[in-house]
Amino acid sequence: MTAGAGTEEPLLRVRGLKVHFPIKRGIVFDRTVGHVRAVDGVDLDIDRGSTYGLVGESGCGKSTLGRAILRLEEPTAGEVVFDGTDVASLKGEPLRQMRQRMQMVFQDPLGSLDPRQNVESLLSEPLHAHGLGGGKAGIAEKVRTLLDAVGLPAAALRRYPHEFSGGQRQRIGIARAVALEPDLLIADEPVSALDVSVQAQVLNLLEELQERLGLTYLVIAHDLAVVRHISDVVGVMYLGSLVEQAPADDLYEQPLHPYTRSLMSAVPVPDPVVEETRERILLAGDLPSPADPPSGCRFHTRCPWRQPTRCDDEVPLLRELAPGRLVSCHWAEEIRDGALLPKSAEEVAASMGASVRATGSGRIETDALVQGVDQPIERR
């Protein structure tokens, strides 16, 4: 299914994964009045040694998906098969054993490190917990190797998290996650809390560790440029489901789903020449509530390519348009071939019967349209 999968079984296979959170009302009796469909039927495969990047805006369910894979969140339905074992049905000790092989790096390095533990204790705790490392001397040795691997000096051992800068803290978090020599590392926004000059250091560290330890990554991030940089395969989420999945280069070369297109056109590029000439698709309005998602295609309320038929009432399936390229849009072929042209944000809003208007002056969008929409970032 995934590009370049070969014959080997993927390390992680997720099928029909759903995580619904109940919405409770009432003071005496908790009535469930509805569900927030944070993750609503996601299928994905991650090959051994590869990096899968998951992007989407806040509230699209990407973090919940990552947590559900590790069973930090109970899945409502679906299966998570890790190396042949269904994690979703594991309990107790087998689950604990399994977690040794799947670790997580969190977004906020200060919040995820115990302020009262020094680095030595932080890094040796997972080894103790899983009875690894071979006694006191073995663990001490192992901790030193870990520090070295993430580029921290041995003097850091006796220090506490608050004594480090953000980038160094994230290094500690990464060292802790790789301490157990996991197979899969899930990194949830690993660099979004860091300054740009430090971001690059941490991204390079992640790549270096992957090469050295043969890790498989699931990187969850809102920053498309970061995901593009690090991933082999990228999945784009919108309102709880995957709308597009493709090898990183193909996705950025030619995004197929209208949402991916508008997302990419919205990312600022640090180059004034590119900024002035590229296509820009402004979306109308905000993300709809995941408690009450739109019918049919979930993106139809904001989609510049929305058509009068199918989009409103028929749920598009994730289908394979080209080898390795999955997209859930009824009109993906027509949009790709330029047979359908996008409407401006104002028109989308008007057709939805609301006055949600994007604020761009008409001139800007029409410029983009005249230029043609085949190249996402194009110089005139």
Added chain:
Amino acid sequence: MSAAGPLSGAPVLEVEELAVTFSRKGEAPVRAVDGVSFDVAPGETIGLVGESGCGKSVTSLAVMGLLPKRGVSVTGSVRFNGQELVGAGDSMLRRLRGADMAMVFQDPLSSLNPTVPIGTQVTEVLLEHREMDRKEASREAVVLLDKVGIPDPVRRLKEYPHQLSGGMRQRALIAMSLACSPRLLIADEPTTALDVTIQAQILELLKELVVDTGTALVMITHDLGVVAGLCDRVHVMYAGKIIESAERHELFARPRQPYTGGLLASVPRLDASRGTPLRPIRGSARDAIPWTQGCAFAPRCDNAQDDCLTEVSGEIVPLEYDGPGRELRCRHPLEYPQAPPGATALGAAR
């Protein structure tokens, strides 16, 4: 889509040798901003760029006179329409703020009062500065909310901040700051808390404003991408000082300060080919303040030589003229022998 070319005319805001020092009993005073000078003309957008802790937000607060009096000393000069603001009285500042100069903050939820409906908060400015009565003010508020693209403004006016999405709140804040058509708008990381698609909407709104009303905009951000699309002139700050200023095309095509070059090389780009390695800057900016000698960036800089280092040079490296429209604080800047190399104009190299 071209941002408004700077209109002719006297600058709205002139900042000269601004310095802000925080002092605390029993601790050495911290000079967070030191010797910052820039000006903004009507219809011009300038960017103050830097990483966290470089003093960009303190600069904006000092300009607005919003820093607490206790333990803070502000020196230098901030002139708004020729009027000196440093040391000016509270009543005068209060008359200017909200009317002639306005500010949009990063976090829209904490800059709105959670217990007061949006409408009341927007009309408050109108009642205070434009001497409208309540009826006129609420009619005007509807117009303002509509102008910034809030759907169904009449209903929204009665709602509380928590009922609005992040993008809506930021729009409401912008509506408030525009209520009196200010001549100067300072936006401190206005889109950092927002998703990219909403960020694009807000940036488009700001661009349009500058073109339509001739407001002078000071954009404070850490995001070089935002600067590239929006600002006419860019000032890069490091450890409380401006280390490089240039017109935006110049700056991105030929960064001269190794720090600016390093920032550009360390940002993953959406349009770069995959596998382009990131070249991070070593270390972190954390211990650069105070900047008392030489160049504060020297310990992280690949170009640094002996005369950059603190011990040797003694005096602070000055901000000097570096070609038309450019200023630079560096002894060993990046050189561009001939035409701009393809490496920096990545759009072409791709």
